Amino acid sequence: MLGTLRKIVQEVNAAKDLKAALGIIVLRVKEAMGSQVCSVYLRDRESGRFVLMATEGLNKRAIGKVSMAPNEGLVGLVGSREEPLNLEHASEHPRYRYFAETGEERYASFLGAPIIHHRRVLGVLVVQQKEQRKFDEGEEAFLVTMSAQLAGVIAHAEATGSISGLGSEGKSASDTRFTGIPGAPGAAIGTAVVVLPPADLDVVPDKSVSDIDAELALFQSALESVRADMRMLSDKLANQMRREERALFDVYLMMLEDSALGGEVAAVIRTGQWAQGALRQVVNDHVQRFEMMDDAYLRERASDVKDIGRRLLAYLQQARQQSLTYPDNTILVSEELSPAMLGDVPEGKLAGLVSVLGSGNSHVAILARALGIPTVMGVVDLPYSKVDGIEMIVDGYRGEIITRPGTLLRDQYAALVEEDRQLSRGLDELRELPCETTDGYRIPLWVNTGLLADVMRAQERGAEGVGLYRTEVPFMIKERFPSEKEQLAIYREQLEGFHPLPVTMRTLDIGGDKSLSYFPIKEENPFLGWRGIRVTLDHPEIFLVQVRAMLKASEGLNNLRILLPMISSLHELEEALRLIHRAWAEVRDEGTDAVLPPVGVMIEVPAAVYLTRELARQADFISVGSNDLTQYLLAVDRNNPRVAPLYNYLHPAVLEALQRVVNEAHLEGKPVSICGEMAGDPAAAMLLVAMGFDSLSMNATNLPKVKSLLRQVSLAEARELLGRVLQLDNPQVIQSTLQLSLRNLGLSRLVNPTGILQS
Numbered sequence: 001m002l003g004t005l006r007k008i009v010q011e012v013n014a015a016k017d018l019k020a021a022l023g024i025i026v027l028r029v030k031e032a033m034g035s036q037v038c039s040v041y042l043r044d045r046e047s048g049r050f051v052l053m054a055t056e057g058l059n060k061r062a063i064g065k066v067s068m069a070p071n072e073g074l075v076g077l078v079g080s081r082e083e084p085l086n087l088e089h090a091s092e093h094p095r096y097r098y099f100a101e102t103g104e105e106r107y108a109s110f111l112g113a114p115i116i117h118h119r120r121v122l123g124v125l126v127v128q129q130k131e132q133r134k135f136d137e138g139e140e141a142f143l144v145t146m147s148a149q150l151a152g153v154i155a156h157a158e159a160t161g162s163i164s165g166l167g168s169e170g171k172s173a174s175d176t177r178f179t180g181i182p183g184a185p186g187a188a189i190g191t192a193v194v195v196l197p198p199a200d201l202d203v204v205p206d207k208s209v210s211d212i213d214a215e216l217a218l219f220q221s222a223l224e225s226v227r228a229d230m231r232m233l234s235d236k237l238a239n240q241m242r243r244e245e246r247a248l249f250d251v252y253l254m255m256l257e258d259s260a261l262g263g264e265v266a267a268v269i270r271t272g273q274w275a276q277g278a279l280r281q282v283v284n285d286h287v288q289r290f291e292m293m294d295d296a297y298l299r300e301r302a303s304d305v306k307d308i309g310r311r312l313l314a315y316l317q318q319a320r321q322q323s324l325t326y327p328d329n330t331i332l333v334s335e336e337l338s339p340a341m342l343g344d345v346p347e348g349k350l351a352g353l354v355s356v357l358g359s360g361n362s363h364v365a366i367l368a369r370a371l372g373i374p375t376v377m378g379v380v381d382l383p384y385s386k387v388d389g390i391e392m393i394v395d396g397y398r399g400e401i402i403t404r405p406g407t408l409l410r411d412q413y414a415a416l417v418e419e420d421r422q423l424s425r426g427l428d429e430l431r432e433l434p435c436e437t438t439d440g441y442r443i444p445l446w447v448n449t450g451l452l453a454d455v456m457r458a459q460e461r462g463a464e465g466v467g468l469y470r471t472e473v474p475f476m477i478k479e480r481f482p483s484e485k486e487q488l489a490i491y492r493e494q495l496e497g498f499h500p501l502p503v504t505m506r507t508l509d510i511g512g513d514k515s516l517s518y519f520p521i522k523e524e525n526p527f528l529g530w531r532g533i534r535v536t537l538d539h540p541e542i543f544l545v546q547v548r549a550m551l552k553a554s555e556g557l558n559n560l561r562i563l564l565p566m567i568s569s570l571h572e573l574e575e576a577l578r579l580i581h582r583a584w585a586e587v588r589d590e591g592t593d594a595v596l597p598p599v600g601v602m603i604e605v606p607a608a609v610y611l612t613r614e615l616a617r618q619a620d621f622i623s624v625g626s627n628d629l630t631q632y633l634l635a636v637d638r639n640n641p642r643v644a645p646l647y648n649y650l651h652p653a654v655l656e657a658l659q660r661v662v663n664e665a666h667l668e669g670k671p672v673s674i675c676g677e678m679a680g681d682p683a684a685a686m687l688l689v690a691m692g693f694d695s696l697s698m699n700a701t702n703l704p705k706v707k708s709l710l711r712q713v714s715l716a717e718a719r720e721l722l723g724r725v726l727q728l729d730n731p732q733v734i735q736s737t738l739q740l741s742l743r744n745l746g747l748s749r750l751v752n753p754t755g756i757l758q759s
């Protein structure tokens with residue numbers, strides 16, 4: 001059965017459009033089940049009726065004509081009950097309805113299964129037979145499994161049809177909505193530009209070719225291009241790398257020679273394999289051999305071979321992105337957006353971002369919020385490869401995109417974009433004003449930064465310091481670890497940019513979803529694996545170089561604070577402190593007059609919540625990373641769109657943990673701040689102030705909104721609201737309580753900007 005299922009799904013997957021897909025489904029299911037009829041009814045989104053869309057066995061002239069409401073007929077019953085229905089005498093069922101057009105009166109038995117995708121009923125799959133008989137359990141199970149498998153395929157084909165301008169019934173479709181997860185607030189109207197993922201050798205299939213010479217020529221030209229790239233890269237980095245380091249490029253060039261990898265791939269091509277497949281075979285063989293070696297140096301060479309393989313594949317697939325043109329109001333769409341993709345868009349052209357994978361707390365979403373670019377993540381049903389060049393709306397407030405918008409929606413969104421622009425212009429006036437509640441309580445608002453560009457944006461918005469500088473960002477945009485000197489220059493810019501305001505630099509926080517191309521970490525469970533401080537304590541050479549660079553950069557400025565990520569036990573803090581003291585002693589020995597900066601601990605892991613008091617005793621300050629803390633407390637992957645509705649920092653367990661951290665840190669007399677995305681949510685910020693956080697650190701885009709709200713409420717009101725919220729046990733109820741309270745205070749526009757849109 002599994003084999004039949006797989007074959008049908010594969011065939012349907014390869015169909016050119018929805019109509020062809022449905023045709024294959026009814027034909028193959030009828031054959032596989034040996035029934036006389038198989039039909040698919042799809043639910044029309046507008047009318048809600050189930051329309052006969054394909055059939056084998058019924059009168060084909062009825063296709064598109066026969067339809068029934070959810071409360072009509074057996075098909076309607078299956079669709080509305082969302083359960084299979086297996087009947088021996090269909091016509092005796094009270095819900096039976098006869099349609100003369102179909103000629104179905106001849107069929108006595110009926111088996112129907114709903115087609116459900118992401119909790120949405122898409123249609124009903126039906127088989128019928130002349131004899132009066134009940135389909136057996138195995139047949140019922142087959143049909144149910146079939147429709148579960150087909151749901152995704154149909155949803156995809158339907159979406160693709162709407163994208164190309166055709167609805168399921170061949171009508172022109174506009175305003176097709178795809179739901180995702182809010183990534184960065186704001187709305188944008190623009191043109192989609194699809195960025196394909198970088199070449200992936202592991203998914204290259206085998207394929208035989210007849211024109212071997214043409215294949216060899218293709219491979220030779222890819223070899224030449226990679227050789228040229230290597231030489232160029234080596235020259236470019238000539239004065240940034242030592243001679244021994246540059247020898248790596250010679251190794252690469254040697255590997256490409258005919259006597260090495262180049263020749264081996266050509267030999268496989270000569271057996272009739274296409275170039276991509278031959279490359280995959282040869283590279284994988286080498287990688288496996290290297291990875292099994294005892295010598296650590298040789299084991300590391302596996303990643304060089306992989307890198308060469310990727311580079312060759314990119315040329316073979318001509319998958320390089322440099323030919324992309326970016327129109328004004330570009331909406332960048334990708335299966336998985338990466339920070340590097342944003343960097344490729346010329347300044348001023350990027351209006352919105354859409355990612356099929358990832359969630360609101362993926363790092364690319366955090367970056368988008370910092371840059372103020374409306375973003376929707378986790379749009380899992382979007383046939384992204386089909387949307388290039390079409391107009392779309394990105395609604396980053398609701399986490400929704402709309403393809404080919406009609407005039408009405410376009411006008412509504414244009415009004416929203418304009419209103420946002422005016423609101424942010426109004427907020428600019430707050431820049432010089434302090435963040436002070438109406439009853440005189442002062443709370444510093446800090447920013448989270450990563451790029452140098454953030455310095456200017458932060459200052460424009462009146463930030464009073466940097467609560468989190470994500471140092472991994474400059475590491476991510478390099479092709480190797482930046483040297484101490486390079487790091488020093490980057491950190492100096494940040495420290496000078498904000499001087500005399502404090503700048504909190506977090507030590508390298510890689511792992512999880514943040515990887516460095518030149519230091520890949522492959523793990524089954526990366527968020528529970530080698531992350532943050534765990535990596536840097538295992539690599540003191542990386543940690544020491546970074547801390548030395550920070551200390552040297554702070555000479556004469558003295559506004560540096562160091563922050564340690566992912567701490568889960570005291571000995572990690574002690575070890576890190578020991579290394580920081582060592583780096584400090586070293587730079588002083590070298591003549592740098594740096595003061596020992598305050599060192600803080602991030603509370604991101606439940607264990608750290610319970611150790612706050614002990615950690616606070618040894619550290620100079622505490623900073624809560626609510627993004628990770630929420631993920632780990634609720635056991636909800638911050639990147640996984642499937643569980644995104646469960647990820648909520650307003651969950652009572654998170655709120656209780658936050659209150660506990662504040663109380664414990666204060667018992668040790670240490671200041672406590674929060675630098676997760678929660679601090680940038682105006683409504684949540686009100687609760688955080690009431691909890692007693694000493695400062696809030698957020699993205700520059702949201703800072704004025706938070707300030708505006710906090711300047712319009714009193715500490716007493718915030719405390720009263722917190723008291724009420726802490727009595728509640730449901731995150732959604734907490735959310736609506738916050739919204740309602742803010743509406744009563746006349747502040748709803750700051751927290752519910754889409755209020756002006758008609759649903």
Ligand code: PEP
Pocket residue numbers: 366468470509604624625626627628629675676677
């Ligand atoms: C956090 O986890 O809340 C945090 C600020 O760190 P990051 O988002 O970079 O993991």
Ligand code: MG
Pocket residue numbers: 565604625627628
């Ligand atoms: Mg974190």
